[in-house]
Structures are given as structure tokens and as C-alpha cells.
Amino acid sequence: MLSSKKSCFANPFSHIYIEHAIRHHPTTLRIINGLPRATILEIASYKHIFNRGKQNFELQKKSPKLILAQKQPPFVYPFSQNCQQAGFKQAVYVTPALGCRFNCDFCFLHGMYNSANLVVFVNTEDVFAELNAILNSSPSSPLLSPTGDHCPLFVSISYETDLIALESICGLAGDWIEFCRQHPNVFVECRTRSGQIKQLSSPPSPGNFLLAWSLNPDEVIRRYEHGAPGLEKRLTAVDAALSEGWPVRICFDPILPGPGFEKRYSQLFETVFSRIPADSLFDVTAGPFRMGKDFFKRIRRQRPWCDLFYPSENVDSTTTYSAILQRLCDFVPEGKLVVWE
């Protein structure tokens, strides 16, 4: 096991923990073929690794391990009222993976999970089967509105991970793109901070697979989005996606509070929309930094260096957010802007 160039840490994914049940699953074989130098350990359940106590999230982020597991039902979850549905009547989310390659200070995953290791559920076919069942079910299904069959089913697949950033290792986004091609009545959203889309399938891109990029000013990226690509790389990826015909959403979410941030976000909007016409986008969403109380308290203890969890009275985040939103309205036509209130 060799270290990465500048560190005493083992390379990311130096170890792959695989549940016995999916040891010979095609996706498992595909993933381990892509990581031939990894040490493989068979385990009974991903929870024996992922849910251990006293794990050091920060250190694990330096050398995350991959855990391949079998997702148990339920495979599909209804959207919480705290999540944006972007105008879709029926919205569900799925969890193809748990955890993210990046290490953003403001991410709720730090409060949600004990571990910085990545769990990838390889049995995507079971999720597809449940979605098919929902699509074919009667309108009385709890996931469907009474007029459900007239409205595509909105499926968020990157709610607890960044699937695009994992694509070179797992290839799961490719499976979802194929599912979209075969099911025009679903509309899949895949949020990312990645700067890479080369690994996505070749054109024509399906019109019902939405690539949603989260953007922030470079200073915010450097300060809070550790390990994530810079703004320029993301904008290059957005350019490439648009030119290949993918529907693209831009998310200014979360808009973070901080001294002078009003000006920085204003500059960000100018940079983004001077390069990418708002009309070419599926839509633009914006939302403030928000988090459940329990997660907030937990991350506050874990990350005492992060001022987002120790708000100063010198920063009026509500006023700043309103001013930033006002500025965003100058760049995005009303029908294209979805704002988290």
C-alpha cells in the first residue's frame, strides 16, 4: 500500500470492504477491477465499518476507504418538506451511495454519519425495480399525486453523495443515465461539485437527466469546500455539459454568510452569467446555509475551527442573504429562478 505523494496517508480507497452477499455482483467486479491494487476484505454488513464509534472523520477524509454493500429496502424515499422539489409534484430520492469525496465544512453529512468512508450500494437494479413499480402503480400510491401519471417522477440521486465525483470509480451515474433513456417519465437530478463529466456516457444525452452544479465564489470554495474543484473547473464542466446537450441546473446553495460576502457573490454571478447565459440553463436555484439543529450541534463540536458554526453578531446573515438574492434576480429571469425561502 503506497502513500500519496506528499503524505504519510495511504492512497484513497487503498482498502475495499465488500459485503459477502454482493461479492460477485457485476458492479462489485467492475469497481474492484478499476482498483486492482486495493486490499479487499469481506464483511458481513457495511454497518460494521461505517457505524463504528469514535471514528476520526477528519483523518479518514485523508485516506477514505470504499465499502461495497447491498442496499436493503426501502430503496426509494419520499422527499422531506425541507427539500426543494423544483416544481415537480412527485419527488423522491434514492441513496446509491453514502458519503462524499469532498470535505465541505457546511455539509450535513458530517453531522449525519460517523464515518468519512464511502458506502456504495451496488444493487442498483433493486432501486430501478422499485421505481418501476412506483411508475406503474395506481395513483393511490403514497408517492404519487392523484394526477401522478401526467407529471414525471422527480428522482434525486445525489442527495447523500456526489455521484459524478465518484463516477470514475463506481460508474453508477452511467446506470442512471441508461435508466433515464428507457424511462422518459422520470426526471433525475444529480447534484455535483465535480469538474469532470468526461466519464459520463456519450451523446445523445437524455433530456431527463439533470446535471446540477453547486457553485460558490472561489474564496468560499478554498475556505470551506476542501478537496472540491475550483470555480473555473466547474464552469468548464458546465460549459461542456451544455454543449453536449445535458440539461443543467446551477445551484447557489448554500449561500454562506460572511463579512464582504455580498460583494463576492455579486462578482460570482457576474462571472457565471457572463459566460453562461441563464436562458441556456434548466433553472437556477438559491438557498441559504441551513441545517437541522442536531446536525448543527454535532458538527459544531467536531469542527471548532469552522466559523459557520460559531456565528458572530457582526455578520447579519439574513440581510446579507436577501441582498445577494436581490442581486441574483438581476441576472436570472423570474421563471428560471427557484429560491429557497
Next chain:
Amino acid sequence: MTDSRNILFVTALPFEGACVRRYLALEAEQGVLPTFSNSKYHLVVSGTGKARCAAATGALCSRFEPDAIDAVVNIGIAGAVSDTTPVGSAWLINQICDAATNRNWYPDMLAAHEMSETRVTTFDRPVTKETRGVPETGLVDMEASAFFQAASLFVGPEKIITAKVVSDILLNPPGIDTNVLTQTMEDALPIVVNYINKVSECNTYTRLVALSETHMNYMQTLCNALQLTRTQQEQLRQSVTHYVQKYPNATLPEFIPARVMTARERNTYFAQFQKELLR
């Protein structure tokens, strides 16, 4: 939170302990358990078996604040299951199975290394190839599962290290030459200690700046002077920790002891002080 620099060793057999003691130049200490120390390394010789190992590991770990422990290491001999495993080879353990309960534990393998890795299965008594439940691969011993469980009470899985040197292929040949084993242990120790140092180096990559004795005293003085409630004490600890992370080289805001007579006065003064810390 204090400086993390203590590395704790647990061995089962006296000859294993003697090897560690010689290699790290440890001095004997007085106490019920055979314990040896220098300023950084500490060793306890537990005796054979799970109960003794767990007790000794717990006793040694409890002498330190968990944050002051950089690694807890179980090093010793083990039997190999496969005939192809060379006697005298050193292994880093990435999976520990308890034969009696069939439970598994996994140390975090965060540091880069060049050792070979394998799993160890812990039995309650010596085993042969004919013993029921002997796995098809890996090593067998009589302490690792208890060691891991006991160490886990004090530190996280990234600080628990188990390293084994193969003494025999499941008691074949029977009767083990201690001189030969001493040599193999001595050969393995530099490799294992090199790995431990890597683990220690990894631990320094945490972004958390440790609170010093001065910070602790500062908080204690404030708690005593203002008669802070438990909740306020926790709030103060968090705010001071944040302040120290934000301004590692700055001194904390000056605390002028105020004469507070009522809970309301105390709360007002504390709120002002918190504002100062979070400015």
C-alpha cells in the same frame, strides 16, 4: 485535549515484552502489572489470554487522557493457518475475529506502509488444524479481540494497531524455540515501529489545535469565578476551543473577574464574554 504523543504497547508473553523493552529502552515501573516506560513509549505485559489482555490494556490506557494517546499497539506471536505463511514473517492485522462470538473488528488502515496485511482469529485456548472453527486463512492468537475491544473504550480505530509475528503453523512443529522467536520479534520491531510512527504522523494532520494547560486554567478560573452552570461550562469550552482554532497564537480575551451576585448578573456577564470570544 493535550499533546498526543504517548504510544502504548501490550504484549502477552514476557519474552515479547523483553524485546519491546530492549528496542525502545524502557525502564521498569512499580505496580501490580509488569509495566515499563520512557517519556513516549509505555509497555504492559499482560499474560496469556483474553481476560488478562483486556484488563492490562484497560489499566495502561486509563493512565492517560485519551487525547494524549497516539497509538495502542498489540504486538506478539501468532500461529499461521496456511503452510505457505513463512515462520518469522511480520503481519499487520486489518481484521480481528473472535472465534467464540464470531464478531469482527476492523482497525482503520489510514497510514501508508509496506507490511503485509492479514486477519487474525482469537481463540480462548491453543488450537491445532483439527480444532473446530479454525479459519482457512490468516493467523490465530489468544488476545487480539480482547485487546481491540478494550482499547476501543479509550481511542478510535485509527489508533489501534495489531501486529503479529508468525511463530508456527498451528503448533507444527510443537515446542517453540524462544531464542528463535526473540530473533524474529527483534527483526520485526523496527518495521512495526516505523508503521506506528506513520500512524503518529497521520494523527498530526487533524486540523484541531490542542488546548494547552493555560487554556484549561483560564476556563477553570472563569467557571469558578462566575459559578457557571454545566451548560454554560460546555458553551465556554466550545467557544474557547473555537477561539483557539481561529487564532492559534493569540492569547484569550482578558478576563476581569466581575462581582456577580445573582444568576441574572452571571448570565449577562457570561453572554458578554461569549460575544467577545466569538467576535
